[in-house]
Each structure stands twice: as C-alpha cells, then as structure tokens.
Amino acid sequence: MTTATERSITLERPRPLGPLIHFLEHQFLRFRTTFRGTVVSGTVGPLLYLLGIGVGLGSQIDAQDSGLGTADYLQFVGPGLMAAAAMQTAASESLWQTAGLLRWEGTYVSVSNTPLSTGQLFFGHVLWIGFRVFVGSAIYLAVLAGFGVPTSLLALLSPFAALLTGMAFGSLISAWTGYTTKDQSYAVILRLGIIPMYLFSGAFYPISQLPAALEFLARLTPVWHGVRLCRGLIIQQDLNPSQALVHLAVLAAYICLGLFLGSRFFRKTLGS
Amino acid sequence: MASKPVIAKDLSKAFGDFVAVDGISFEIEPGESFAMLGPNGAGKSSTMRMVSTVSPRTSGELQVLGGDPLADGSAIRSRLGVVAQEDNLDAALTLRENLMVYARYFGIGWKQAGRKADELLEFARLADRAKAPVMSLSGGMKRRLTIARALVNEPDMVLLDEPTTGLDPQARHLLWERLYQLKERGVTLLLTTHYMDEAEQLADRLVIMDQGQIVAEGSPASLIAQHVTREVLEVRYPADSTVDFQTLGLRNEPLADRTLVYTDDGEGTLAKLITDGHTPTSSLVRRASLEDVFLALTGRTLVE
Ligand SMILES: Nc1ncnc2c1ncn2[C@@H]1O[C@H](COP(=O)(O)OP(=O)(O)OP(=O)(O)O)[C@@H](O)[C@H]1O
Ligand SMILES: [Mg+2]
Numbered sequence: 049m050t051t052a053t054e055r056s057i058t059l060e061r062p063r064p065l066g067p068l069i070h071f072l073e074h075q076f077l078r079f080r081t082t083f084r085g086t087v088v089s090g091t092v093g094p095l096l097y098l099l100g101i102g103v104g105l106g107s108q109i110d111a112q113d114s115g116l117g118t119a120d121y122l123q124f125v126g127p128g129l130m131a132a133a134a135m136q137t138a139a140s141e142s143l144w145q146t147a148g149l150l151r152w153e154g155t156y157v158s159v160s161n162t163p164l165s166t167g168q169l170f171f172g173h174v175l176w177i178g179f180r181v182f183v184g185s186a187i188y189l190a191v192l193a194g195f196g197v198p199t200s201l202l203a204l205l206s207p208f209a210a211l212l213t214g215m216a217f218g219s220l221i222s223a224w225t226g227y228t229t230k231d232q233s234y235a236v237i238l239r240l241g242i243i244p245m246y247l248f249s250g251a252f253y254p255i256s257q258l259p260a261a262l263e264f265l266a267r268l269t270p271v272w273h274g275v276r277l278c279r280g281l282i283i284q285q286d287l288n289p290s291q292a293l294v295h296l297a298v299l300a301a302y303i304c305l306g307l308f309l310g311s312r313f314f315r316k317t318l319g320s
Numbered sequence: 321m322a323s324k325p326v327i328a329k330d331l332s333k334a335f336g337d338f339v340a341v342d343g344i345s346f347e348i349e350p351g352e353s354f355a356m357l358g359p360n361g362a363g364k365s366s367t368m369r370m371v372s373t374v375s376p377r378t379s380g381e382l383q384v385l386g387g388d389p390l391a392d393g394s395a396i397r398s399r400l401g402v403v404a405q406e407d408n409l410d411a412a413l414t415l416r417e418n419l420m421v422y423a424r425y426f427g428i429g430w431k432q433a434g435r436k437a438d439e440l441l442e443f444a445r446l447a448d449r450a451k452a453p454v455m456s457l458s459g460g461m462k463r464r465l466t467i468a469r470a471l472v473n474e475p476d477m478v479l480l481d482e483p484t485t486g487l488d489p490q491a492r493h494l495l496w497e498r499l500y501q502l503k504e505r506g507v508t509l510l511l512t513t514h515y516m517d518e519a520e521q522l523a524d525r526l527v528i529m530d531q532g533q534i535v536a537e538g539s540p541a542s543l544i545a546q547h548v549t550r551e552v553l554e555v556r557y558p559a560d561s562t563v564d565f566q567t568l569g570l571r572n573e574p575l576a577d578r579t580l581v582y583t584d585d586g587e588g589t590l591a592k593l594i595t596d597g598h599t600p601t602s603s604l605v606r607r608a609s610l611e612d613v614f615l616a617l618t619g620r621t622l623v624e
Contacts, residue, residue, distance in 0.1 A: 067394075070424040077421055078412040154408035158469075160374050161402040162425035163394040319375040320335065 128251030142221035181214025213274030219306020226313030342532035358529035401475035
C-alpha cells in the first residue's frame with residue numbers, strides 16, 4: 049500500500065469489530081425518530097392480542113379439560129404469541145424495509161463504500177433486527193406480567209429466546225430479499241410462509257393436536273422452537289435444560305444458515 | 321513519489337453473457353485528475369465500481385492504491401472517497417447526521433466527525449440546512465451532500481461518477497472549483513462525465529469509452545489534435561442540395577440536420593464553399609471539442 053497523504057483527522061486503527069459497531073450506531077440513530085412509535089405500537093399490539101385471544105377466546109376454553117396444562121388459556125397462549133410476534137416483526141423488517149435499504153434508497157449501497165465488509169454489514173443487519181425484536185419482546189413480557197402470566201424470574205430470559213427467533217427469521221428472509229429483485233414475492237412469503245407458520249407454530253394449541261405430517265413440519269420451523277423456549281421460560285412448562293439446548297441449537301443453526309446465504313446474496317447485489 | 325493509484329490491465333466485467341467492460345487497460349498517476357468520457361452504457365460506472373472495490377472484476381488485473389480490491393477491499397476503501405451515480409443518502413437522517421454517521425465508519429471519533437461534518441456542510445454550501453432532513457433537499461443539493469460525504473475521511477483518491485449531472489451551472493462551477501482545491505492538495509481524482517466541457521476543464525488526462533472499450537486516451541488537447549482538426553465548420557443546406565464534400569477534398573461528418581466539416585481554418589473554408597457556389601443556409605465556425613473526437617472515432621454523437 050502507498051503512504052497516505054496528510055490528514056487533519058485521525059482514522060482509528062481498524063479494529064475487527066469497529067465497523068460493525070459503527071453500523072449499529074447508524075441504525076440506532078435512524079431508530080431514534082421512530083422509537084416512540086415503536087414503543088406505543090409495541091404495547092398496544094400485545095394488549096389487543098392478549099385481550100382478544102387470551103382473555104376473550106380464552107373464556108370459552110377450559111384449559112384444564114383440554115389438557116393445555118395451564119391455569120387458563122391466557123397463560124398458555126400469551127408466551128406463544130410473544131414468540132410468534134418476534135417472527136412477524138423480523139419478517140416485516142426483512143422484506144420491503146430491507147429492500148429499501150439494499151436497493152431502493154440504497155443506504156446499504158453507500159455504506160458498502162466504507163471499510164465495513166459485506167459480511168459485517170449483513171451480520172449487523174441481522175443483529176439489528178434481533179435488537180428490534182428484543183425491544184418488542186421486552187415490552188411484550190411487561191404486558192404479560194401485567195396480566196400476571198409469568199411464573200418465575202426465568203421469564204426475564206424469554207426476550208433473548210425471542211431475539212434468537214427474530215434473528216433466525218431476520219437472516220433467512222433478508223437473505224431472500226438480497227437474492228431476488230422480485231418484490232411481488234414478499235407478499236407471497238407473508239401469506240404462504242409467515243401466516244401458516246403463525247397458525248401452526250404451537251402458539252395457539254400444542255402441535256401434537258396436528259396430523260402427524262403437519263406436526264413434523266411444524267417442528268422444523270424456527271418459530272416452534274421459539275414458542276417452546278418462550279413458554280418454557282415464562283410459565284416453566286414442559287422444558288428441561290436439554291430440550292432448551294436443542295431448541296437453542298436449532299435456532300442457532302438457522303441463524304448460521306441465514307448469515308451464510310445472506311452475506312453472499314448481499315455481496316452479489318451490492319457488487320453487481 | 322508513491323506508486324500509481326490505479327493500474328488496470330485487460331480489466332473486464334461481465335454480467336452473465338453480457339460484457340459491460342471489455343478488457344480495458346489504463347494507469348492513473350498520483351495527484352492526477354483522470355476522466356472517463358463515454359455515452360450511456362459505455363461501461364463507465366461498471367469500471368468505477370470495480371475500482372471502488374465493491375464489484376469484483378470478471379478477469380484482468382486491477383490494483384487500487386497499491387492493493388488488490390479483491391483482497392484488501394476494506395483497507396483500500398478506508399482511503400477512498402466514492403460518489404456513486406445515485407446519491408444513496410440516508411433519508412431517515414439529517415444532513416449533518418448523514419455526514420457524521422458516515423465518518424464514524426472510517427473510525428473517526430464523534431467529536432472530529434462533528435467538526436468534519438460542519439466543515440463539509442460549509443464546503444457544500446449547505447451549512448444553513450444542517451439540521452434539515454435529507455428528504456427536504458433538491459436534487460442538486462443532494463448531489464452536493466453526496467460529494468461532501470465522500471470527503472469525510474480525507475481520501476487519497478476520490479471517485480466521482482457523473483458528479484455534476486443534475487447540478488445547475490452555478491453549482492457545477494462551485495464543484496469544479498472544489499475539485500481543483502482537492503487536486504491542489506494532491507488528491508487523485510477519477511471521474512466520469514457526459515460533459516465535454518467538464519472533461520476539458522477538469523481532466524489532465526482522459527479515456528473515451530464506447531461499448532466497454534477504451535477507444536482513445538490522452539490529454540483533452542492532444543486527443544483533439546490527434547483525431548480532429550483545430551476548428552469545425554458546421555453547415556446546413558436545404559434537403560435537396562447535392563454538395564459533395566468528398567470531391568471538394570473536405571473531411572466531413574454528415575449529421576441528421578447538418579454537416580460538420582473538419583478544417584484548420586473554418587472561415588477560410590466557408591468562404592471557399594461560398595465562392596464555389598455552395599452557400600449554406602446557415603453556418604457556424606467553432607473550436608473542435610472532445611465531442612468531435614468521439615464522433616470521429618465512433619461515427620456517433622456522445623449525447624443523443
Ligand atoms: N448489474 C447489472 N446487471 C446487468 N447488466 C448491467 C448491470 N450493470 C450494468 N449493466 C450493463 O452494463 C453496461 C454498462 O453499464 P454502466 O452502468 O457501466 O454504463 P455507464 O457508462 O456508466 O452508462 P451511463 O452513462 O448511462 O451511466 C450497460 O449496458 C448496462 O445495462
Ligand atoms: Mg454510469
């Protein structure tokens with residue numbers, strides 16, 4: 049490398065994680081303007097779902113009789129809804145939003161001209177989605193606590209389980225957004241991917257109620273693992289440490305796959 | 321002096337079967353201002369994007385600031401300033417935040433980033449809008465901010481892809497002046513443009529690109545001297561006229577609405593046409609430009 053011309057500014061010696069941290073700073077700065085709205089809708093959303101489904105629909109369901117193993121339906125469905133919400137948040141951040149950053153407005157295109165590498169950019173992108181999901185889940189947990197759902201302090205770990213669920217969906221769906229320029233496919237992903245997963249995630253009823261083939265498919269989805277972890281942590285139902293480890297490992301595997309694919313597709317898009 | 325900021329040998333870029341850059345070779349000297357001139361689709365941006373390290377080359381050799389873009393991308397980018405053809409500003413942030421956030425990526429501390437941002441807003445004559453959202457800017461203002469942003473890291477080389485497209489004449493001249501200042505500081509400039517006058521004003525040396533290839537290279541003056549005459553006589557005749565410039569021994573280029581006659585003495589040639597009984601309906605004598613070089617080399621005009 050040739051020597052640099054004299055500068056009036058000092059460039060820090062590049063640290064391996066430096067640009068990644070600056071990426072997250074950038075996202076925080078962007079987030080500032082929408083933070084309040086996120087908190088408001090992040091509170092109202094859970095309230096509506098918990099009242100409508102947990103309390104309303106729950107009044108028609110005898111939790112003991114139906115073998116849910118909880119005091120009432122709200123207790124069963126609440127933690128599941130929290131994990132499912134993590135999936136939905138991650139999906140909505142990963143489609144149009146991500147295409148805007150990557151293509152339409154091109155914020156990521158300009159960022160790719162800085163020392164940040166594409167791998168770091170994608171990892172930061174997914175971490176950021178995870179953070180958004182974490183904030184949403186922490187609010188969800190607070191609302192659940194308002195309904196008296198959590199049964200122990202272990203519940204405080206559940207936003208982390210939601211974060212991993214969000215990162216799994218965030219990385220995989222963002223990878224898709226990086227791969228394709230066909231934004232018609234985004235609505236298809238929501239309708240034929242996310243909504244079915246939402247319905248068959250085990251949030252509303254145990255997936256053992258499903259036909260065997262469907263149950264098998266449901267077990268493969270990241271969201272089921274997220275639902276199991278959140279429910280296990282919040283109401284201590286049905287989750288021993290080794291099961292928890294399996295769920296964590298599956299989510300981690302999905303995240304790794306998403307990161308691998310996504311950084312490739314982002315590199316291709318940014319470099320074409 | 322340091323080694324050459326850019327060395328390209330047989331550099332190519334293909335998108336699928338389509339070859340956008342077809343084996344070009346050029347070298348840029350330190351502190352030089354080097355331009356790529358060419359029509360739409362010539363491969364200028366594709367070349368810029370390879371030099372900026374984000375787009376991997378398909379074949380050939382490329383060295384940027386002494387490093388290999390494929391291997392040393394991050395280190396090279398830390399010393400580059402890039403103005404892409406599209407502005408790509410962050411619409412969620414204010415002008416000042418756009419500059420500060422960008423500076424941070426280069427490892428510049430918050431305090432210095434703030435100082436640098438203010439300095440560059442001044443430079444781009446946008447200081448009074450520091451706290452405005454980017455969305456509120458006009459196209460030309462966005463362009464100026466994008467150029468300012470490319471300077472946050474005080475780069476050794478600045479890549480400018482059509483820097484003045486969309487700027488009004490005043491803003492263009494302001495930018496040219498700023499680019500002179502950079503050049504005086506020893507910064508190497510690589511720019512693309514459609515504007516002949518811009519290339520003539522800014523470039524020490526330039527290449528003319530067409531269909532992915534370099535068709536000519538040199539200083540603006542030498543290209544004109546080499547490929548066309550000193551002056552150009554533009555004449556118009558009624559559609560049914562049958563003036564045969566070839567038999568008159570005049571080098572010419574017929575266009576749809578007029579004919580360009582290459583000559584070292586425009587007035588003299590015009591006078592001779594008139595005494596020979598070929599009085600045109602209108603005529604114009606002007607200095608030959610890079611536009612004429614392009615036309616002479618490719619038989620097409622640069623700006624359709
Ligand atoms: N990502 C891409 N995929 C496919 N083809 C591409 C891509 N980028 C550029 N091309 C093609 O490569 C050719 C050269 O494009 P490029 O953008 O380099 O031209 P240019 O000289 O910058 O033109 P302009 O003056 O219009 O900016 C064009 O024919 C273009 O369609
Ligand atoms: Mg271009």
